[in-house]
Amino acid sequence: MGLDARTLPARPGAYLMTVRLEQRLVLDARGIGATTLAPGTYVYCGSARGPGGIRARIAHHLRADKRAHWHIDRLTAAGRVTAVAAA
Numbered sequence: 001m002g003l004d005a006r007t008l009p010a011r012p013g014a015y016l017m018t019v020r021l022e023q024r025l026v027l028d029a030r031g032i033g034a035t036t037l038a039p040g041t042y043v044y045c046g047s048a049r050g051p052g053g054i055r056a057r058i059a060h061h062l063r064a065d066k067r068a069h070w071h072i073d074r075l076t077a078a079g080r081v082t083a084v085a086a087a
Contacts, residue, residue, distance in 0.1 A: 002062075005056075015087070
């Protein structure tokens with residue numbers, strides 16, 4: 001059973017998201033150059049202040065057919081979101 005963003009609040013706030021990466025991933029992060037992430041579990045801390053709040057932001061992270069806006073989009077496309085906590 002997968003995560004369902006509809007259970008999250010549609011208001012602004014902060015969130016933690018864990019992402020499981022099964023294979024090595026090379027990210028080209030602006031300002032620091034290429035970074036290699038080893039397989040493992042990563043925790044991402046984010047904020048959601050736009051329309052739809054936390055629900056909309058997590059729904060974006062969970063979509064497979066998203067346009068990559070942020071570096072986390074590359075990680076969620078290569079890995080699997082395993083948990084979300086909202087505040």
